Amino acid sequence: MNLLEKLDASAAARKALLPDGVGAFGIPIEEVYSATEARIGDRRVLLLGTNNYLGLTFAPECIRAAHEAIDKEGTGTTGSRMANGSYFGHRALEREFADFYQCSYGIVFTTGYQANLGTISGLVGPGDTVLIDGDSHASIYDGCILSGADIIRFKHNDMADMEKRLRRLGSRVETTLIIAEGIYSMLGDQAPLAEIVKLKNAYNCILLLDEAHSLGVLGETGQGLVEKTGLLKEVDFITGTFSKSLCSIGGFCVSNHPQLEQLRYVSHPYIFTASPSPATIASTRAALELLRKGNHLRKQLWNNCTQLYSCFKETGYTLGPDPGPVIAVILDTPQQALLLWQKLLEHNIYVNLILPPAAPEGKSLVRCSVNAAHTAEQMTYVGNTFSKLYSVVCSNR
Amino acid sequence: MTESNYDEIMQLLCDRLSSLTNSGTQITPETNLISQLSIDSIKLLNLIMEIEDTFDVSVPINALTDVQTVRELADLVHKIKSAS
Numbered sequence: 001m002n003l004l005e006k007l008d009a010s011a012a013a014r015k016a017l018l019p020d021g022v023g024a025f026g027i028p029i030e031e032v033y034s035a036t037e038a039r040i041g042d043r044r045v046l047l048l049g050t051n052n053y054l055g056l057t058f059a060p061e062c063i064r065a066a067h068e069a070i071d072k073e074g075t076g077t078t079g080s081r082m083a084n085g086s087y088f089g090h091r092a093l094e095r096e097f098a099d100f101y102q103c104s105y106g107i108v109f110t111t112g113y114q115a116n117l118g119t120i121s122g123l124v125g126p127g128d129t130v131l132i133d134g135d136s137h138a139s140i141y142d143g144c145i146l147s148g149a150d151i152i153r154f155k156h157n158d159m160a161d162m163e164k165r166l167r168r169l170g171s172r173v174e175t176t177l178i179i180a181e182g183i184y185s186m187l188g189d190q191a192p193l194a195e196i197v198k199l200k201n202a203y204n205c206i207l208l209l210d211e212a213h214s215l216g217v218l219g220e221t222g223q224g225l226v227e228k229t230g231l232l233k234e235v236d237f238i239t240g241t242f243s244k245s246l247c248s249i250g251g252f253c254v255s256n257h258p259q260l261e262q263l264r265y266v267s268h269p270y271i272f273t274a275s276p277s278p279a280t281i282a283s284t285r286a287a288l289e290l291l292r293k294g295n296h297l298r299k300q301l302w303n304n305c306t307q308l309y310s311c312f313k314e315t316g317y318t319l320g321p322d323p324g325p326v327i328a329v330i331l332d333t334p335q336q337a338l339l340l341w342q343k344l345l346e347h348n349i350y351v352n353l354i355l356p357p358a359a360p361e362g363k364s365l366v367r368c369s370v371n372a373a374h375t376a377e378q379m380t381y382v383g384n385t386f387s388k389l390y391s392v393v394c395s396n397r
Numbered sequence: 398m399t400e401s402n403y404d405e406i407m408q409l410l411c412d413r414l415s416s417l418t419n420s421g422t423q424i425t426p427e428t429n430l431i432s433q434l435s436i437d438s439i440k441l442l443n444l445i446m447e448i449e450d451t452f453d454v455s456v457p458i459n460a461l462t463d464v465q466t467v468r469e470l471a472d473l474v475h476k477i478k479s480a481s
């Protein structure tokens with residue numbers, strides 16, 4: 001099989017999952033009306049498949065800041081920070097993230113994906129070990145692969161399994177990086193951070209926590225799981241993304257370890273890429289300010305999350321273990337998931353379809369993400385529609 | 398690590414792969430995991446965790462880049478177990 005035939009085989013596998021004409025992956029969105037509505041084809045749909053947790057995509061403060069930055073500094077930086085320099089905004093945002101997490105050091109990356117890629121591959125290398133949760137995001141897997149370190153997985157959120165694997169490493173724990181996530185993107189559940197910290201301290205490892213989905217969502221000021229659990233000082237490195245609660249694109253890493261600064265000289269995903277555009281940095285700074293004082297948004301978000309999670313549960317759907325902004329409806333088969341996804345779209349609700357092997361343990365998911373801008377009426381409509389479709393989709397249960 | 402341990406590893410791999418694929422394909426040491434068994438990445442990674450627990454070893458998943466056949470997987474596990 002030559003290179004092109006391999007891609008043909010991959011395309012055939014994708015077609016086998018989805019019938020012709022069903023564009024569940026990368027669906028064309030023609031117009032965006034608000035944080036909760038858009039047009040897909042000729043339908044005005046309710047958006048329940050974004051990561052816009054605080055509903056800030058149209059926040060006037062962010063839009064104004066982006067406009068002003070373009071007017072003042074242009075559309076792009078046209079190169080990397082190492083070669084082309086760091087703008088005031090890059091450095092300011094790094095200080096603001098460090099301050100937000102009460103850390104001494106902060107680095108901004110061009111995407112959230114690169115934040116994990118760059119941090120992990122900068123921290124560990126060949127001969128070191130990374131111990132990662134089995135349900136880790138692809139950016140974590142790819143960062144580990146790029147690093148050349150030995151990659152060991154533990155069963156998702158299973159602390160006995162994690163300890164077993166730490167014990168097996170013997171003296172290699174000295175150069176082991178443990179990686180977990182605040183909220184896992186597929187099932188929406190949270191890492192047992194207190195237990196992870198206990199093990200990290202017992203085995204004297206370094207801990208990196210990815211707060212991509214929990215930033216803005218958990219904790220009084222939205223720091224994430226570190227704030228909710230009161231364990232901020234116990235985590236060595238925190239990474240996250242601007243593309244969810246902060247509604248732009250980019251990523252960060254903060255730490256109290258001065259060695260974080262060295263990543264600027266050894267981390268390829270930081271060095272060899274164009275730096276974030278002035279508009280991106282400006283809107284992110286404005287959004288971070290809104291996020292920090294956005295307790296009312298978090299309250300609204302959690303009202304919506306708990307309302308919808310309870311409604312789905314009462315209807316009889318199998319759900320991810322924790323209520324939260326990511327609500328995973330778990331279906332028995334890919335066909336059921338596809339049918340539910342299609343029926344929801346017919347009812348003008350857009351959600352994410354997740355088929356094996358993308359979802360954990362071969363599951364098929366309809367993944368809903370709730371945000372603070374969803375109205376009570378929208379949540380009621382979503383709940384009623386899922387209830388109505390239960391018998392259609394899950395009739396053989 | 399003895400020859401019988403190697404046989405034990407090979408037997409376990411063949412048994413588990415057979416139940417994972419359900420394709421009726423006869424599993425031999427030369428069977429290609431991807432092209433013949435179509436084992437998806439998640440199933441393979443979960444199999445590695447099982448192997449780790451059965452033989453009380455750490456098998457880094459990055460070491461799988463050199464593994465295509467059942468024999469190569471057995472060789473890898475045997476090598477790690479022998480060194481532990």
